[in-house]
Amino acid sequence: MFPPVPNPSTGPQNPKFGENDLMRRSASSVTPPAERQTEVAKLIDVSKCIGCKACQSACIEWNDTHPEIEENTGVFENPHDLTPDMFTLMRFTEWENPETNNLEWLIRKDGCMHCEDPGCLKACPAPGAIVQYSNGIVDFVHENCIGCGYCIKGCPFNIPRISQVDHTAYKCTLCSDRIAVGQGPACAKACPTQAIVYGTKEEMKKHAEGRITDLKSRGFANAGLYDPPGVGGTHVMYVLHHADKPEIYAGLPNDPRISPIVEAWKGVTKYAGLAVMGVAAVTGFLHYMVNGPNRVTEEDEEAAERLTGDRSS
Amino acid sequence: MSTTTENDTGKSNSVHAGKPVTVDRYTGGARINHWITAGSLVLLALSGLSLFHPRLFFLSALFGGGQLVRAIHPWIGVVLFFSFLGLFLRFWKLNLWKREDGTWLARGRDVLTAHDERLPEIGKYNAGQKLVFWSMSILIIVLIASGVVIWDEYFAAFTTIEQKRWAVLVHSIAAILAISVWITHVYAAIWVKGTIRGMVRGSVTGGWAWRYHRKWLRELVAKPHAKDEKTTAAE
Secondary structure (H helix, E strand, O other), X not given: OOOOOOOOOOOOOOOOOOHHHEXXXXXXXXXXXXXXXXXEEEEEEOOOOOOOOHHHHHHHHHXXXXXXXXXXXXXXXXXXXXXXXXXXXXXXXEEEEXXXXXXXXXXXXXXXXXXXXXXXXXXXXXXXXXEEEOOOOEEEOHHHOOOOOHXXXXXXXXXXXXXXXXXXXXXXXXXXXXXXXXXXXXXXXXXXXXXXXXXXXXXXXXXXXXXXXHHHHOOOOOOEEEOOHHHOOXXXXXXXXXXXXXXXXXXXXXXXXXXXXXXXXXXXXXHHHHHHHHHHHHHHHHHHHHHOOEOOOHHHHHHHHHHHHHHHO | OHHHHHHOOOOOOOEEOXXXXXXXXXXXXXXXXXXXXXXXXXXXXXXXXXXXXXXXHHHHHHHOOHHHHHHHHHHHHXXXXXXXHHHXXXXXXXXXXXXXXXXXXHOHHHHHOOOHHHOOOOOOOOHHHHHHHHHHHXXXXXXXXXXXXXXXXXXXXXXXXXXXXHHHHHHHHHHHHHHHHHHHHHHHHHHEOOOHHHHHOOEEEHHHHHHHOHHHHHHHHHOHHHOOOOOOOOO
């Protein structure tokens, strides 16, 4: 067992991180703090998950969201997808293992992975709408959000959702408001099997190692940790019993990275675009400076008068 | 070639004697149509640029903040699309490529150094104007198509995220090109004196028409007696 995050004192506390701990701020340049806070992480051990959805309930409860009640279409996912009111979702997959011919019921708690290199933040055009704290948490700041949906295009995991109520983007905050005062995320707190645990990233990796050794001893030769390097690692990690094929877990990306299209759009296009427009304007200006205006001469007017005069006679 | 004459100002006599001679170039309808297009294009450029580069985000204040830019920009795009469609229908025939356009373009040096006397006689539009017309036509189609794909408020469900990524890249590149074409268009109007009054007051001087669009002027001068049919496209 992993020792649970202790209950904090009920007295008032100062938040442990804030504005001064920003590593990245969307559409703005910040000086990262000289000293980085200890990186935190949430570890989701899919092999221990029983699919009870206590994490979803706890998430709804803590964030005070009100997911719409939907139609039952005969699947376990409820709601059917992440929504602006549902930041985390148990995704269920029935997978037939070709090696054993056994049916395996794979359950993955989907939600923001809190990438070290967040695509949402890279794509965001609104200053300060998305921030990354030095402990690794990627958070949306709703008063700065303009609801454009660029974060959705930037995200390699298809996580953010735009609310049609206030037209801003929502996703898991890693319970930054709880973590700031020494508590763990609500989902981890609620998980009855400790499939979700929370701590420093180092602790989580170490804990994962123990879990992977255990899984390997039970015949899951490909058990492993999902901490994808393509996005610089994540602050939400999975222990997977089939880490060699993460895509079987309801389409968990095999090698997630910020889409090259988004990189091109936010990289070379941005600078080349400004350059092209600038060159067009400067060329015009210089041309005018060198050549001066192109004027109609007296002779032109006289020629026109002669031409029209011919006609009117 | 002769078909182009029908699309001129629509009045039976568009050349007015005097000192200087004045020549009607654009009807009131065409001018209103043009300036609605111009206004929406400027608003689109400003609001679009505010989301294009963080350094330009301050432009969103002109529209009342980022949320309003996000909400308004696509609607201005719809206005521009239909407004430009009006211009397209008015002008497309006059912008068909003619043999003299190649010659005009090949003598780009004379064009840029204002040696208009060395250029072939040109109809209502020269090759540069035609290129502006056609590139804007294409770019606006690309912009409205890619813009709808990323108009998440109403159309989010119809495309995949990957398609939206392409759309946003295409949209920004097309917008850069459109703004550059627009800069060229505005610069040409400023550089060639006497041009702007054509789109503001509707008429140009005879000398202007003689110097830059002599073939058009000759057609207007030759035409009126033969011109009994009232043209439908009053441009």
